[in-house]
Amino acid sequence: MRLRFVxxxxxxxxxxxxxxxxxxTGQLSGTIRDAQTGDPIIGASVLVEGTTxxxxxxxxxxxxxxxxxPGTYALVASYIGYAQTRVxxxxxxxxxxxxxxxxxxxxxxxxxEVVVTANADLVRRDLTSSEFRVTSESxxxxxxxxxxxxxxxxxxxxxxxxxxxxRGGRAKEVAYFVDGVRVTDAYDGSVSVQIENEGxxxxxxxAGTYNAEYGQANxxxxxxxxxxxxxxxxxxxxxxxxxxxxxxxxxxxxxRGRNTDAYPLLAGLPYLDVxxxxxxxxxxxxxxxxxxxxxxxxxxxxxxxxxxxxxxRNDGWLYGATLYNPDGTPGDSSLVPMNAFEKVSGQAxxxxxxxxxxxxxxxxxxxxxxxxxxxxxFSFRRNPGGIRSYRDEGLTANLQFTHTLSNRxxxxxxxxxxxxxxxxxxxxxxxxxxxxxFLLQTPEFVPTAFDAMGVPTDSTAVLTGPGRxxxxxxxxxxxxxxxxxxxxxxxxxxxxxxxxxVKTGLEVRLDDIFLENYALILGDDGTLQIPGPNTNQYQIIxxxxxxxxxxxxxxxxxxxxxxxxAGLRFDYFDxxxxxxxxxxxxxxxxxxxxxNRFNDLDGDGVISDAEAVDTNxxxxxxRQAYFFEDATPKVQISPRLGVAYPITSQGVIHFSYGYFxxxxxxxxxxxxxxxxxxxxxxxxGPYGNADLDPQRTIMYEIGxxxxxxxxxxxxxxxxxxxxxxxxxxxxxxxxxxxxV
Numbered sequence: 001m002r003l004r005f006v007x008x009x010x011x012x013x014x015x016x017x018x019x020x021x022x023x024x025t026g027q028l029s030g031t032i033r034d035a036q037t038g039d040p041i042i043g044a045s046v047l048v049e050g051t052t053x054x055x056x057x058x059x060x061x062x063x064x065x066x067x068x069x070p071g072t073y074a075l076v077a078s079y080i081g082y083a084q085t086r087v088x089x090x091x092x093x094x095x096x097x098x099x100x101x102x103x104x105x106x107x108x109x110x111x112x113e114v115v116v117t118a119n120a121d122l123v124r125r126d127l128t129s130s131e132f133r134v135t136s137e138s139x140x141x142x143x144x145x146x147x148x149x150x151x152x153x154x155x156x157x158x159x160x161x162x163x164x165x166x167r168g169g170r171a172k173e174v175a176y177f178v179d180g181v182r183v184t185d186a187y188d189g190s191v192s193v194q195i196e197n198e199g200x201x202x203x204x205x206x207a208g209t210y211n212a213e214y215g216q217a218n219x220x221x222x223x224x225x226x227x228x229x230x231x232x233x234x235x236x237x238x239x240x241x242x243x244x245x246x247x248x249x250x251x252x253x254x255x256r257g258r259n260t261d262a263y264p265l266l267a268g269l270p271y272l273d274v275x276x277x278x279x280x281x282x283x284x285x286x287x288x289x290x291x292x293x294x295x296x297x298x299x300x301x302x303x304x305x306x307x308x309x310x311x312x313r314n315d316g317w318l319y320g321a322t323l324y325n326p327d328g329t330p331g332d333s334s335l336v337p338m339n340a341f342e343k344v345s346g347q348a349x350x351x352x353x354x355x356x357x358x359x360x361x362x363x364x365x366x367x368x369x370x371x372x373x374x375x376x377x378f379s380f381r382r383n384p385g386g387i388r389s390y391r392d393e394g395l396t397a398n399l400q401f402t403h404t405l406s407n408r409x410x411x412x413x414x415x416x417x418x419x420x421x422x423x424x425x426x427x428x429x430x431x432x433x434x435x436x437x438f439l440l441q442t443p444e445f446v447p448t449a450f451d452a453m454g455v456p457t458d459s460t461a462v463l464t465g466p467g468r469x470x471x472x473x474x475x476x477x478x479x480x481x482x483x484x485x486x487x488x489x490x491x492x493x494x495x496x497x498x499x500x501x502v503k504t505g506l507e508v509r510l511d512d513i514f515l516e517n518y519a520l521i522l523g524d525d526g527t528l529q530i531p532g533p534n535t536n537q538y539q540i541i542x543x544x545x546x547x548x549x550x551x552x553x554x555x556x557x558x559x560x561x562x563x564x565x566a567g568l569r570f571d572y573f574d575x576x577x578x579x580x581x582x583x584x585x586x587x588x589x590x591x592x593x594x595x596n597r598f599n600d601l602d603g604d605g606v607i608s609d610a611e612a613v614d615t616n617x618x619x620x621x622x623r624q625a626y627f628f629e630d631a632t633p634k635v636q637i638s639p640r641l642g643v644a645y646p647i648t649s650q651g652v653i654h655f656s657y658g659y660f661x662x663x664x665x666x667x668x669x670x671x672x673x674x675x676x677x678x679x680x681x682x683x684x685g686p687y688g689n690a691d692l693d694p695q696r697t698i699m700y701e702i703g704x705x706x707x708x709x710x711x712x713x714x715x716x717x718x719x720x721x722x723x724x725x726x727x728x729x730x731x732x733x734x735x736x737x738x739x740v
Contacts, residue, residue: 024180024225024412025493026092027501028065028100029558032057032077035103044079044104049086050231052356055407058498066495067402067410068092070202070225072137077102085114093133094204094225095211097126097558122650122707126556126563128642129210129656130156130703130717134203136227145289147195147203151222155715156207162190166207167719169219172665173695177223179363180491181398181416182216186511186546187483187666191222192418193394194367198236198293199308199347201227208719209656209701212552212567212640213491213503218662218697218723226363229304229351233296243286244277244317251278255381256321256333279319279335287314301353308347316340318377320384328438328446328462328472336384341371357404364397374424375475382469386426388477393421408495416487424479433520433528438473440522446472476520476528483666484512501556509548513666515541515673534589534620536676544670547574548663554640565642571661572635575669577690578628583733586675586687588627589620592736596623631691636661650707660697664727668692681739686729698722 032044040061047054048068055063072091078084082104092098100118132154134142144150148164151157156167163171172189175182185192204223206214214221253259254271266272280286293308316339322331345367352360374388396418404410427433442464447456462471491505517539523529531537554567580586582593591597594607598616602608642656671688678684703717734740 024094025067025069026094027097028063028068028075028090028092029097030063030100030102031061032063032079032102032104033061034082035105041079041082041104044077044082044102046102047076047078049074049076052353053404053407062498064495064498065407066493066501067404069228070094070135071228072135075100075102077104079104081107083107083112083114085116087116087118090118091120091135093135094202094223096124122710122713123652123705125646125652126558126644127652127705128563128565128644128654130207130701130715130719132205132207134200134205136201139197139200139203145197147197147200147224150197150203151205154205154207157205157220164222166205166220167721169721173217173219173662175214175217175221177214177221178365178396179224179226179398179400179414180412181396181414181487181489182509183396183418184216185418185420185483186485186663187420187481187513189665192420192483192485193365193396194343194345194369195224195365196291196308196310196345196347198238198291198310199226199306199365201225208717209640209642209658209699211565211642212554212569212638212658213505215550215552215569215571215638215660216548216662218660218695226347226349227295227306228361229297229306229349230295231297231301231304233294235292235294237292239288239290241285241288243283244280245282246275246277246280248275248278250274251276251280252321252335255279255319255335256323257382277317280317283315288312303350303352305351306347306349310345311343313342314340316372320377320381322384323382324471326383326386326436326438326472326474328443330448330460331383331385338372338377338380338384338387341369343367343369359402361400361402362397363400364395366395368393374477374479379470380475383472386470386472386474388424388426388475390422390424393419395419409493411490411492414487414489416485416489418483418485420483422479422481424477426474426476430520430528430530433474433476435527436474437522437526437528439470439476440528442473478516478518478520480514480516482514486510499558501558503554503556504552506551507549511546511548511666513541513544513546513670515539515670534676536678539673539676541670541673544666545576546663546666546669547576548572561646563644565640565656567640569638569640569661570636571638571694572633573663573694574633575631575663575666575690577631577669579631579689579691580675581627581629585736586627587677588623589674589676590679591618591623592679596627634663634694636694636696652705654701654703654705656699656701658699660699662695662697664692664695668727677735677740679737679740681737683732684740692727693725695723695725695727697724 032041034041042057042059044057045054046063053065053068055065057063070092072089074086074088075090076086085102085104087100090098090100134150151164152159159165164174165171166174176184176191183192202225206221210221250263254274254276260270263270289312291310295306297304316337318339319335320338322334322336325331347365349363354360370391372387373390380387398414398416401413443462445459445461447459449458451457487509489507494502496502518531518537520528521531549572552567552569557564585591585593585596594612598607598612599618601611638659638661640658644652644654646652669688669690669692675687699721701719706714708714
């Protein structure tokens with residue numbers, strides 16, 4: 001049924017959206033005139049230095065060059081009988097038009113090349129929504145090391161750690177793109193791989209009503225364009241280290257709970273005048289950062305590379321004292337970091353210029369981060385050897401082919417994939433737990449001294465109860481999650497008329513998610529074991545492959561008096577998941593209703609006493625055939641409109657409006673898989689819903705850009721959001737079992 005629906009639809013979209021990318025390029029335009037008469041020059045040529053891109057002027061002396069990657073360029077204008085003119089420092093931005101006009105001087109008056117330095121536009125007349133842009137030059141001058149620090153320095157953006165919130169929206173409502181390809185992990189809404197500042201050519205933040213070429217975001221878009229290989233060899237090396245500076249004394253004693261008599265008491269409590277982190281010594285290598293990049297040609301003007309690597313380590317600021325070992329015996333009281341962090345990341349690009357009209361590039365980003373986490377730090381503060389550690393791995397690769405059909409049209413094809421894996425466990429393998437059952441079979445006493453024969457001669461009581469530090473044990477929880485993605489995307493850009501730039505595109509994405517979550521239990525033989533696969537203690541998601549199809553058409557109309565961005569977007573999503581047919585009886589492994597526990601032999605819909613016998617019990621395979629039904633596909637058509645209206649040479653008003661569609665993250669669709677609801681009275685859940693409605697937002701925005709002099713810009717924007725189907729927890733459902 002689904003294929004019969006999707007395949008004709010896909011064929012229709014392929015017909016509408018000619019394959020190739022829009023989110024990684026901008027365009028150049030302007031007029032070439034005679035410097036003496038002011039008349040337009042017909043047929044003059046403009047070239048983008050260092051590339052094969054260029055254009056000739058039309059009957060009105062106008063030129064337009066589309067598909068230019070962001071960066072700073074020199075433009076060269078020439079015409080027979082006129083001196084060549086070169087304008088340096090022309091900045092091209094993603095999705096925007098940079099206007100550069102030329103005045104050519106007759107060779108009879110000027111024989112040498114004319115060199116002019118371009119000034120950056122203070123007011124962007126074609127900006128139809130609120131956005132921020134940070135170029136590679138600006139990033140070099142910013143006193144920040146992480147992309148998140150750049151984002152949080154922009155108006156309307158907040159967040160802590162790796163979380164980014166735009167205009168008060170949820171962190172999961174932001175979509176991340178790298179070189180026009182979405183790299184958002186659909187499971188939890190995070191970015192799938194670490195992006196380093198040094199590898200960014202331009203960072204674009206759209207805080208609201210974005211064009212139809214972007215989708216699956218209700219708050220905003222983070223679009224990164226990576227650096228291209230350079231025409232000459234250049235590199236950069238940066239190394240720094242640092243330390244926490246904490247004054248005072250007594251932190252180590254407070255952590256160990258010792259020498260209370262050495263500190264004044266207040267209401268019977270010690271250490272109240274002690275900085276709790278004063279155990280941190282000044283250590284120049286407490287955290288270390290090392291980064292290097294190199295770019296250059298492999299074959300001149302044909303084949304080049306860009307490579308970047310970074311290592312970062314932070315020993316952390318939260319320490320524990322080893323007063324107890326995981327087996328409950330006394331420890332050596334050493335201080336051990338409990339939130340240490342280490343990361344290795346890299347970026348590499350290979351770019352081949354096949355000929356003057358075709359380019360092929362491969363860009364990969366990879367990162368591995370590891371550290372302490374996933375456990376209750378407080379509980380293990382005096383037994384730090386028992387906490388879990390985590391490891392996050394990410395890899396994304398994008399193969400991009402760009403073909404310039406003419407100076408008015410080009411297309412881009414992308415085949416991309418990403419892989420993200422998160423694991424959290426105290427040890428890599430089950431065997432390494434060495435049958436540590438302290439938390440499951442806590443002894444009353446542990447030996448503290450032994451004679452020469454190894455016989456205990458002294459012991460100490462093990463105190464337990466709420467609010468106490470654990471005096472032994474290892475966190476037995478184990479978690480593993482993987483997201484794999486394959487994406488195919490095509491965008492076509494066409495300067496249909498001198499004022500109309502038309503973009504259209506199609507994308508097909510297939511995700512594959514895996515999750516396994518459990519805590520080790522005590523087996524009948526007294527060893528630690530993995531819970532049974534059909535028990536409430538074991539969770540697994542495997543073989544779930546959601547499908548996403550999207551298409552768009554966008555027209556950017558630029559006139560002297562106004563600019564319009566109008567577009568239409570189509571989104572289709574199928575979770576390929578299942579939901580319970582009977583929400584009161586969702587646990588297929590342990591049904592409670594008679595009709596599900598036994599076979600209805602006479603087909604009357606009622607299980608009689610004669611049928612309710614063990615020999616007539618249903619099997620798991622029988623119940624799985626009817627317990628669940630497929631989730632329904634979700635479809636939306638989203639119109640988008642943006643208008644920019646210049647009111648003065650230094651002032652522009654913009655208005656934008658649009659419908660926005662976002663599928664909830666997969667953790668909400670597939671949380672607590674299997675609906676393993678217990679039979680003991682109490683509350684269970686929440687459980688995921690693979691048939692959740694998409695989150696929809698209607699946004700309106702109006703804003704003003706007003707230049708003040710040559711160096712200051714006033715930018716004021718007001719917005720309105722109408723949100724529906726935001727994900728939340730439903731009212732409790734009363735199950736069949738009493739009190740559940």
